[in-house]
Amino acid sequence: AYIDRINVFGFKSYGSRKLTIPLGEGFIGIVGPNGSGKSNIGDAIVFALGLATAKSMRALKLTDLIFSSKGKTAPYAEVEIVFKNNGAFPLNTEEVSIYRRVDLNGKSTYKINGRTAKYYEVEELLSEAGIPRQAYNIITQGDIFRFIKMTPYERRELLSELA
Amino acid sequence: AYIDRINVFGFKSYGSRKLTIPLGEGFIGIVGPNGSGKSNIGDAIVFALGLATAKSMRALKLTDLIFSSKGKTAPYAEVEIVFKNNGAFPLNTEEVSIYRRVDLNGKSTYKINGRTAKYYEVEELLSEAGIPRQAYNIITQGDIFRFIKMTPYERRELLSELA
Amino acid sequence: KEKAFLEVFNKVNKNLKAIFKELSPSGKAYLELENEKTPLDGGVFLKARPRGKDVKRLEIMSGGEKTLTALAFLFAVQQYKPAPFYYFDEVDAHLDDANARKIGQLMKKFSKEAQFIVVTLRDTLAHFSDRLIGVSSREGISQIYTLEVSELLGDTSEIKV
Amino acid sequence: KEKAFLEVFNKVNKNLKAIFKELSPSGKAYLELENEKTPLDGGVFLKARPRGKDVKRLEIMSGGEKTLTALAFLFAVQQYKPAPFYYFDEVDAHLDDANARKIGQLMKKFSKEAQFIVVTLRDTLAHFSDRLIGVSSREGISQIYTLEVSELLGDTSEIKV
Numbered sequence: 299a300y301i302d303r304i305n306v307f308g309f310k311s312y313g314s315r316k317l318t319i320p321l322g323e324g325f326i327g328i329v330g331p332n333g334s335g336k337s338n339i340g341d342a343i344v345f346a347l348g349l350a351t352a353k354s355m356r357a358l359k360l361t362d363l364i365f366s367s368k369g370k371t372a373p374y375a376e377v378e379i380v381f382k383n384n385g386a387f388p389l390n391t392e393e394v395s396i397y398r399r400v401d402l403n404g405k406s407t408y409k410i411n412g413r414t415a416k417y418y419e420v421e422e423l424l425s426e427a428g429i430p431r432q433a434y435n436i437i438t439q440g441d442i443f444r445f446i447k448m449t450p451y452e453r454r455e456l457l458s459e460l461a
Numbered sequence: 462a463y464i465d466r467i468n469v470f471g472f473k474s475y476g477s478r479k480l481t482i483p484l485g486e487g488f489i490g491i492v493g494p495n496g497s498g499k500s501n502i503g504d505a506i507v508f509a510l511g512l513a514t515a516k517s518m519r520a521l522k523l524t525d526l527i528f529s530s531k532g533k534t535a536p537y538a539e540v541e542i543v544f545k546n547n548g549a550f551p552l553n554t555e556e557v558s559i560y561r562r563v564d565l566n567g568k569s570t571y572k573i574n575g576r577t578a579k580y581y582e583v584e585e586l587l588s589e590a591g592i593p594r595q596a597y598n599i600i601t602q603g604d605i606f607r608f609i610k611m612t613p614y615e616r617r618e619l620l621s622e623l624a
Numbered sequence: 625k626e627k628a629f630l631e632v633f634n635k636v637n638k639n640l641k642a643i644f645k646e647l648s649p650s651g652k653a654y655l656e657l658e659n660e661k662t663p664l665d666g667g668v669f670l671k672a673r674p675r676g677k678d679v680k681r682l683e684i685m686s687g688g689e690k691t692l693t694a695l696a697f698l699f700a701v702q703q704y705k706p707a708p709f710y711y712f713d714e715v716d717a718h719l720d721d722a723n724a725r726k727i728g729q730l731m732k733k734f735s736k737e738a739q740f741i742v743v744t745l746r747d748t749l750a751h752f753s754d755r756l757i758g759v760s761s762r763e764g765i766s767q768i769y770t771l772e773v774s775e776l777l778g779d780t781s782e783i784k785v
Numbered sequence: 786k787e788k789a790f791l792e793v794f795n796k797v798n799k800n801l802k803a804i805f806k807e808l809s810p811s812g813k814a815y816l817e818l819e820n821e822k823t824p825l826d827g828g829v830f831l832k833a834r835p836r837g838k839d840v841k842r843l844e845i846m847s848g849g850e851k852t853l854t855a856l857a858f859l860f861a862v863q864q865y866k867p868a869p870f871y872y873f874d875e876v877d878a879h880l881d882d883a884n885a886r887k888i889g890q891l892m893k894k895f896s897k898e899a900q901f902i903v904v905t906l907r908d909t910l911a912h913f914s915d916r917l918i919g920v921s922s923r924e925g926i927s928q929i930y931t932l933e934v935s936e937l938l939g940d941t942s943e944i945k946v
């Protein structure tokens with residue numbers, strides 16, 4: 299499986315409009331000036347896949363993720379990660395969509411392939427598809443050193459989870 | 462004042478031999494491959510000027526700073542920072558030398574212009590020459606973010622010290 | 625259970641040694657069990673000996689050496705059991721150009737088995753990508769567009785992938 | 786005592802605003818007293834509003850924006866009361882090329898008042914230096930030599946020994 303594209307609305311710096319970030323198979327480079335919104339792509343992935351306990355999104359509360367500029371705020375922030383399945387997910391659709399929205403009141407809604415789902419269902423689905431619970435496949439800025447700083451016990455845990 | 466040169470022996474990666482690192486006035490660039498020994502120059506400065514409480518030298522104990530390789534260890538580590546005075550220090554020598562040695566037993570010796578001195582004498586001398594106590598003029602790898610992460614009180618302290 | 629763990633440990637360790645050798649030809653990195661007799665009672669140490677040096681505590685390595693060791697470990701895990709995608713944000717921040725190029729080559733190779741999404745501020749890694757996404761900001765709002773790898777300034781001709 | 790503090794505060798604040806404007810032309814950064822009436826009872830906030838954006842908490846800024854804001858603050862303090870020397874180790878790690886060049890120009894300017902010792906893995910900053918020190922490692926022992934700024938090829942990591 300791989301992420302084919304990411305659809306966002308009102309999320310962090312992406313403004314109050316529907317926007318599609320095309321990704322796809324292989325080695326995708328993300329480039330641009332400081333502050334342009336590159337790392338926010340990683341935050342969108344962490345947000346939608348519910349991995350925020352494992353990773354920081356540089357937000358003190360969920361509602362910080364809702365786009366705001368010059369006094370105006372988007373009504374909500376939503377992110378949809380669209381995977382090409384290729385048999386990795388226990389679903390028989392060619393594409394698998396994982397969606398999350400947070401409203402101004404801080405309430406989250408998850409959807410799998412368009413139907414509302416509970417967080418634990420997303421968690422289980424990702425685990426089946428081989429996305430690790432501690433999300434070591436997502437290295438945010440400065441995060442690479444965690445493999446050096448982790449204790450020998452944490453490292454053993456990481457390896458045990460692979461077994 | 463400025464650092465004219467740094468003399469080292471047995472310090473970190475600089476081997477068991479006398480070595481001079483020429484610096485001098487203006488904008489000095491330090492370049493070279495990963496692991497070559499660039500940051501160890503900053504550690505030499507922090508070591509000799511007794512600023513280790515303010516800065517990490519990536520050593521758990523002082524004796525870690527003594528060069529060792531393939532089982533062999535230098536008998537001691539010494540660093541001498543030679544400043545051009547230009548009236549900045551309350552001494553009437555053209556150059557001001559601040560020296561520190563650590564022996565295998567972990568004991569430190571300081572010298573100012575060649576004569577043995579106590580640590581507090583070095584501390585006072587540096588303060589007179591305008592080298593700040595919290596050493597904010599020395600930015601080690603990753604350290605730049607401290608100005609962002611410091612609390613409003615720490616920032617007030619930094620400014621008060623300038624008054 | 626211990627048997628399953630040891631199988632993972634040995635395979636990842638084998639990968640780590642080979643990958644680190646590729647990155648630092650006369651250096652080595654490896655995993656070590658704290659407790660050889662009952663592995664699950666102890667931890668797993670990560671040991672590294674960069675070229676020409678002794679095995680030293682990880683903390684005294686340089687920023688670039690730590691980055692290489694950490695990436696080698698991550699790739700070793702990935703080679704054993706790839707996640708469907710990897711996201712790397714400025715992992716080249718503390719790598720010199722030669723090491724960034726080595727990491728780029730490794731990422732190119734491993735991106736045949738898993739998707740690699742790599743954020744970078746420098747051309748070196750970007751030149752190894754199959755496809756490039758450009759991000760810019762206008763009045764605080766991010767704009768997304770696709771770029772050709774050949775559009776990167778700096779010299780694409782000297783990087784044969 | 787409060788009077789002396791306010792003098793430092795106002796002067797450094799003035800410097801910070803001007804320096805940040807130079808780095809981020811339509812952005813701004815400034816200091817703010819927590820307690821306007823009795824400054825020494827409160828702290829000092831560092832506020833930044835990068836170009837086109839609102840003033841946001843420092844923590845949600847990007848790595849590059851944080852670096853620029855921190856350097857602007859440091860230069861503002863230096864402009865008020867320079868230390869005899871400054872040592873910067875890879876402060877350009879999270880700067881794009883354009884921002885690294887702006888920082889290089891500022892360092893060039895401020896190095897007339899104080900010595901700037903700048904460790905970098907990229908040519909951009911190195912090109913602004915007056916003099917270059919090369920460091921390499923042979924069998925784990927560092928070698929030191931001087932380089933001409935014109936000798937910088939694309940690669941600071943492939944230095945002739």
Ligand SMILES: Nc1ncnc2c1ncn2[C@@H]1O[C@H](COP(=O)(O)OP(=O)(O)OP(=O)(O)O)[C@@H](O)[C@H]1O
Nearest residue numbers: 311332333334335336337338364365366847848849
């Ligand atoms: N809720 C929000 N509304 C509007 N803008 C936001 C919001 N949250 C974050 N931002 C903006 O997003 C920008 C940071 O984006 P990001 O971290 O993705 O930049 P970047 O491209 O990774 O930069 P760098 O190269 O410096 O790391 C900040 O300038 C911040 O102001």
Ligand SMILES: Nc1ncnc2c1ncn2[C@@H]1O[C@H](COP(=O)(O)OP(=O)(O)OP(=O)(O)O)[C@@H](O)[C@H]1O
Nearest residue numbers: 474495496497498499500501527528529686687688
């Ligand atoms: N006591 C010691 N004896 C011998 N070598 C040492 C000692 N202490 C540190 N070193 C070596 O110094 C090297 C690190 O040097 P340094 O941190 O200066 O590198 P660097 O040029 O800054 O690299 P980078 O660009 O990756 O930051 C390490 O490889 C370490 O093994």
Ligand SMILES: [Mg+2]
Nearest residue numbers: 336337847848
């Ligand atoms: Mg970023």
Ligand SMILES: [Mg+2]
Nearest residue numbers: 499500686687
């Ligand atoms: Mg270094």
